[in-house]
Amino acid sequence: MTATAPMKTPMDLRTHYLGMHLRTPLVASAGPLSEDIGNIRKLEDAGISAVVLYSLFEEQITKERLDLNRHLNAGTNSYAEALSYFPEPSQYRVGPEEYLEHVRRAKEAVAIPVIASLNGSTDGGWVAHARDLQDAGADAIELNIYSIATDPDRTAADIEQSYVDVVHNVSDVVTIPIAVKLSPFFSSLANVALRMEAAGARGLVLFNRFYQPDIDLEELEVVPNLLLSTPQAMRLPLRWIAILRGQRGLSLAATSGVHWAHDVLKLLMVGADVTMLCSTLLKHGIDTVRTIEQGVVEWMEKHEYESVRQMQGSMSQRSCPNPTAFERAQYIKTLQSYRPSGR
Amino acid sequence: MDVCPAKNKSETRLKALNMASQPPLREPERDNWNFFLTLPELDRRLIKISSIRQQQVQEPLFEFSGACSGCGETPYVKLVSQLFGDRALIANATGCSSIYGGNLPTTPWTKNAEGRGPAWSNSLFEDNAEFGLGFRLSIDKQRDQARHLLVGLASQLGDELVTPILEAEQKTEPDIFDQRERVEALKARLREIDSPDARFLLTLADTLVKKSVWIIGGDGWAYDIGYGGLDHVLASGHDVNALVLDTEVYSNTGGQMSKSTPRAAVAKFAAGGKPIGKKDLGLMAMSYGTIYVASVAMGAKDEHTLKAFLEAEAYDGPSLIIAYSHCIAHGINMETGMRNQKAAVDTGQWLLYRFNPERTLRGENPLILDSRAPKAPLEQYLNMENRFKMLGKTHPDTAKTLFAEAQRDVTARWRMYDYLASRTTEGGAE
Numbered sequence: 107m108t109a110t111a112p113m114k115t116p117m118d119l120r121t122h123y124l125g126m127h128l129r130t131p132l133v134a135s136a137g138p139l140s141e142d143i144g145n146i147r148k149l150e151d152a153g154i155s156a157v158v159l160y161s162l163f164e165e166q167i168t169k170e171r172l173d174l175n176r177h178l179n180a181g182t183n184s185y186a187e188a189l190s191y192f193p194e195p196s197q198y199r200v201g202p203e204e205y206l207e208h209v210r211r212a213k214e215a216v217a218i219p220v221i222a223s224l225n226g227s228t229d230g231g232w233v234a235h236a237r238d239l240q241d242a243g244a245d246a247i248e249l250n251i252y253s254i255a256t257d258p259d260r261t262a263a264d265i266e267q268s269y270v271d272v273v274h275n276v277s278d279v280v281t282i283p284i285a286v287k288l289s290p291f292f293s294s295l296a297n298v299a300l301r302m303e304a305a306g307a308r309g310l311v312l313f314n315r316f317y318q319p320d321i322d323l324e325e326l327e328v329v330p331n332l333l334l335s336t337p338q339a340m341r342l343p344l345r346w347i348a349i350l351r352g353q354r355g356l357s358l359a360a361t362s363g364v365h366w367a368h369d370v371l372k373l374l375m376v377g378a379d380v381t382m383l384c385s386t387l388l389k390h391g392i393d394t395v396r397t398i399e400q401g402v403v404e405w406m407e408k409h410e411y412e413s414v415r416q417m418q419g420s421m422s423q424r425s426c427p428n429p430t431a432f433e434r435a436q437y438i439k440t441l442q443s444y445r446p447s448g449r
Numbered sequence: 450m451d452v453c454p455a456k457n458k459s460e461t462r463l464k465a466l467n468m469a470s471q472p473p474l475r476e477p478e479r480d481n482w483n484f485f486l487t488l489p490e491l492d493r494r495l496i497k498i499s500s501i502r503q504q505q506v507q508e509p510l511f512e513f514s515g516a517c518s519g520c521g522e523t524p525y526v527k528l529v530s531q532l533f534g535d536r537a538l539i540a541n542a543t544g545c546s547s548i549y550g551g552n553l554p555t556t557p558w559t560k561n562a563e564g565r566g567p568a569w570s571n572s573l574f575e576d577n578a579e580f581g582l583g584f585r586l587s588i589d590k591q592r593d594q595a596r597h598l599l600v601g602l603a604s605q606l607g608d609e610l611v612t613p614i615l616e617a618e619q620k621t622e623p624d625i626f627d628q629r630e631r632v633e634a635l636k637a638r639l640r641e642i643d644s645p646d647a648r649f650l651l652t653l654a655d656t657l658v659k660k661s662v663w664i665i666g667g668d669g670w671a672y673d674i675g676y677g678g679l680d681h682v683l684a685s686g687h688d689v690n691a692l693v694l695d696t697e698v699y700s701n702t703g704g705q706m707s708k709s710t711p712r713a714a715v716a717k718f719a720a721g722g723k724p725i726g727k728k729d730l731g732l733m734a735m736s737y738g739t740i741y742v743a744s745v746a747m748g749a750k751d752e753h754t755l756k757a758f759l760e761a762e763a764y765d766g767p768s769l770i771i772a773y774s775h776c777i778a779h780g781i782n783m784e785t786g787m788r789n790q791k792a793a794v795d796t797g798q799w800l801l802y803r804f805n806p807e808r809t810l811r812g813e814n815p816l817i818l819d820s821r822a823p824k825a826p827l828e829q830y831l832n833m834e835n836r837f838k839m840l841g842k843t844h845p846d847t848a849k850t851l852f853a854e855a856q857r858d859v860t861a862r863w864r865m866y867d868y869l870a871s872r873t874t875e876g877g878a879e
Contacts (some may be wrong), residue, residue: 173835174780174835174838174839175841177781177782177835178780178782178835178839180777180780180783181777182518184517185548185701187548187701187702187703188700188701188702188703188704188705190703190704191700191703191704191777191778191780192704192715192716192717192780192839193715193716193717193718193719193720203845204841207845293575315782326456326461327461345713361782371670
């Protein structure tokens with residue numbers, strides 16, 4: 107008689123996000139990889155459970171249109187011999203057609219949900235394009251609506267209200283779910299989350315990372331400088347997801363600093379429905395998705411977890427043994443425990 | 450003031466030159482301007498003209514043109530006027546440069562304190578090269594006649610005056626200066642001699658100072674309507690300098706496609722994007738082997754542009770400079786047009802090179818490729834310019850195809866030039 111090993115049941119990694127059923131909590135966040143349909147296919151093959159497409163920017167729709175009009179008409183009627191400098195086209199595509207086409211092609215190419223991303227901060231005409239994204243086949247929309255507020259006459263309340271208006275207006279024109287990608291820079295993030303939900307958001311993506319400008323010392327110029335995230339960046343979404351998990355019924359996505367399996371596990375434990383990957387895929391390649399999933403499964407097996415749902419929220423502020431730890435900004439014990447090395 | 454490199458150390462948004470609202474500045478600046486005009490020009494003999502930092506101090510003899518703000522052509526025209534304006538004859542083809550260069554009843558061409566400036570005239574579209582060649586033949590004939598008379602009058606003028614005039618090399622500014630001094634002395638002496646030959650030589654004496662003939666026009670002239678004449682003149686072997694202000698489109702008449710228009714560009718008569726590539730005028734001229742040819746883009750490498758202009762003028766034979774000139778018909782921000790020039794070179798869309806037949810005589814490869822291998826995809830440059838970008842808005846599928854073909858053009862052209870510039874020549878040198 108030969109002994110046979112018991113059939114191993116695949117780990118249950120399923121999760122819900124914005125009402126969608128996903129195979130795993132690993133989602134590709136908005137980034138340059140999704141500009142290429144081939145990469146989206148590779149992401150699906152590697153096991154990603156949904157993909158957020160690169161962002162369609164408000165300025166792409168409005169500024170580009172204005173620029174095109176301005177430059178194509180510059181000098182018109184200035185000289186008797188040259189009343190214009192370009193042929194008059196019969197039809198222009200100055201909206202988000204290219205992006206919409208990309209959404210359509212992505213949907214045709216893969217079976218996983220495709221989430222379109224809209225990036226802007228004013229309640230302008232661009233908001234109406236959310237409907238076009240839905241018609242193009244997007245399964246959900248991620249709204250990225252933060253801008254750097256520099257006008258001293260605008261209060262925080264004014265700015266927050268304008269964001270709420272954007273969410274409200276988008277939710278008015280679409281039936282697919284909307285997630286709002288927020289920055290951590292609000293005086294009362296918990297209140298903002300509440301208002302976003304009331305305006306129609308089904309989920310929050312925490313947090314947005316911004317290009318922080320750098321200085322070119324030789325040219326004396328301010329230059330945009332993209333720094334990929336490091337694993338340390340996940341501490342901020344970790345804290346806020348832990349806090350919000352107990353307060354709201356919204357879907358919560360963790361993004362920023364999600365690099366390896368243990369980052370994913372920690373974020374799931376504090377209450378993330380999904381974890382979004384970007385920098386790690388850019389740094390280490392698309393196949394990292396497999397490594398992370400395998401790492402998550404191995405850890406769960408080793409620690410005898412049955413499913414992702416079992417661990418989701420288990421370490422949130424509401425469920426963890428020391429909830430005040432998530433609220434303390436200055437921790438005497440932590441500060442005093444650090445000792446400089448060396449002399 | 451995108452091109453001004455000198456930034457204020459305490460407030461970096463300010464440069465040595467700044468744009469400001471004009472009305473409140475008119476009165477105070479009027480006095481400043483008048484004071485500026487009283488400042489003496491630097492002695493041209495003391496300026497190292499091969500250094501752009503010093504060369505740009507040379508007095509421009511082309512100023513206040515009627516060109517579009519930010520025009521990409523006028524910096525090259527100004528450069529010619531600074532370097533050679535006090536002894537230049539310019540044949541200008543019809544086109545933008547003939548309009549802003551002759552916005553009658555005024556003219557942007559001017560003269561220096563000694564009263565010297567370029568002689569300029571505008572011809573037709575189809576015969577400008579021949580028009581300029583006529584300048585050259587006429588000057589050469591007058592110079593030969595002057596030399597003949599000078600030799601005949603040597604016994605009366607004295608060898609110490611005649612010989613240096615006949616043997617002057619006139620290669621540098623000090624050389625030219627010295628020759629002018631000698632010619633002035635000659636003219637003074639001639640006025641003292643009462644003979645028909647002396648009086649005749651007095652009318653021709655100025656031709657003994659080296660003259661620089663420039664044939665200037667746009668790509669509509671050089672690539673299309675005047676091409677046959679340009680080719681004929683370049684093949685003639687005469688010492689003329691052809692400057693092609695290449696905007697890659699008929700600018701003055703409103704953006705019609707020329708044979709210089711690159712693949713995928715939208716222009717009138719190419720509303721669906723130009724389906725074929727740009728004619729390689731430089732390569733065609735190089736095939737003679739006896740023509741100095743340079744391709745330049747001032748916004749990408751101003752020192753290279755300067756070097757090419759100096760070499761072209763110094764070359765004792767025909768020269769052709771093809772100068773990338775950004776244009777309002779490109780649908781770009783004209784305030785930062787020099788950045789477009791740089792992008793064109795960085796992506797390989799525009800090559801920088803010099804082909805100098807004198808190097809062949811030294812056993813060297815005549816072609817020097819001065820731009821580096823493309824370091825960015827062509828699309829980066831194409832998307833900076835609405836002449837290309839609008840194709841994606843009007844004919845998206847065609848745009849994809851033509852952009853891909855344009856990239857292949859660039860790659861193939863770079864490889865060919867790299868090969869031509871690196872091959873071993875007959876003399877054995879690389």
